Amino acid sequence: MYQEGHSGFNALLYAPFLPLVSSYWSFELALLGALLAVGVANLPDLDQPLPRISHRGPTHTVWFAILVGSVAGFGTAIVVPSIPQAFQFGFAVGTGGILAHLAGDAVTPMGITPFAPVWRGHVTLDWFKSKNSRINRAVLLVGSIALFSSLALTVAYSVLVAPIG
Helix, strand or coil: CHHHHHHHHHHHHHHCCHHHHHHHHHHHHHHHHHHHHHHHCCCCHHCCCCCCCCCCCCCCCHHHHEEEEEHHHHHHHCCCCCCCHHHHHHHHHHHHHHHHHHHHHCCCCCCCCCCCCCCCCCCCCCCCCCCCCCHHHHHHHHHHHHHHHHHHHHHHHHHHHCCCC
């Protein structure tokens, strides 16, 4: 996938969690989670302009996902210290955001080697090329609609229903 496809895919995957996080912890944490999920969507592709790191190399592994998740967890714990599970939440969203990127790349012919260097197994479903603009735009559109709808429904619920209950 290209940038817009990855962003849309992460938005789509986080959308159902926004109202859950909002009702269990806070609306602010739910928004932070959305920003984090979409914000890390293209982080693995930082390897593209780097001369000594091959594309879909170390930044396209579960180890990189765990590293990003750890940084996101610490960052979330610093930003939202009032929530005891802030680290775990940030870790889950950060790690999940990178794993979603890997899943998006695994469906392309180039595929990924997600457990390198421990296991060199290459994963590809070969469904469509990364540069397929129709699929990238469609995933961005669907993901954006899902996330914004989830946001709108969460706000509507908190304004209209929550004060009554």
